[in-house]
Amino acid sequence: MWNGTYSAKAMYGKFVAGVLITLAGIVVAILVPPFGWIAAVVVIPLVWALLLLTLLFRRLGVEYRLTTQRFLHKRGLLRRVSDQILLVDVDDVTYEQGPIERLLNVGTITIHSNDPSDPKLRLAPVNDVQRIADLIDNARREERRKRAIYMASA
Secondary structure, three states: OEEEOOOHHHHHHHHHHHHHHHHHHHHHHHHOOOHHHHHHHHHHHHHHHHHHHHHHHHHHHEEEEEOOOEEEEEEOOOOOEEEEEEHHHEEEEEEEOOHHHHHHOEEEEEEEEOOOOOOEEEEEEEEOHHHHHHHHHHHHHHHHHHHHHHHHHO
16 A cells, blocks of 8 residues: 655755755865865765765665555664554554644654554654555554454354
8 A cells, every 4th residue: 555764855954954064164164274174075075974874774774564454664774673563453643743844745653553562653754744644544444444344244
């Protein structure tokens, strides 16, 4: 039904900070030669390398998949942890967004469930958060409806 991962849009604020640090480094390099240039040549690539590695780690280290019966989530790069929550065990699905997240249409989804391993699973910021939260909630309702009919006929 849906596959997702960490949204790169959630890091836009950090990328704006990276641009500001880059501009400040260039200004310092111009105003304080030659030490400013040395600092700028070291700091600016380091800042961007950290930002890109963080994005790469988050994008590759988190994976979500929604099926008609389960919500599967995997996390980690070197040590991969995979878990699943049966949709019939999901009690509630909520999402939250800050003002900038609303503009970018990203947010954090929280799945409240009876699952002992993840009773309150928070999904890293995902794109189209309201649609995905509704998709999970509707799949939960449909699975509960099917199970109730199946259990009533047994």
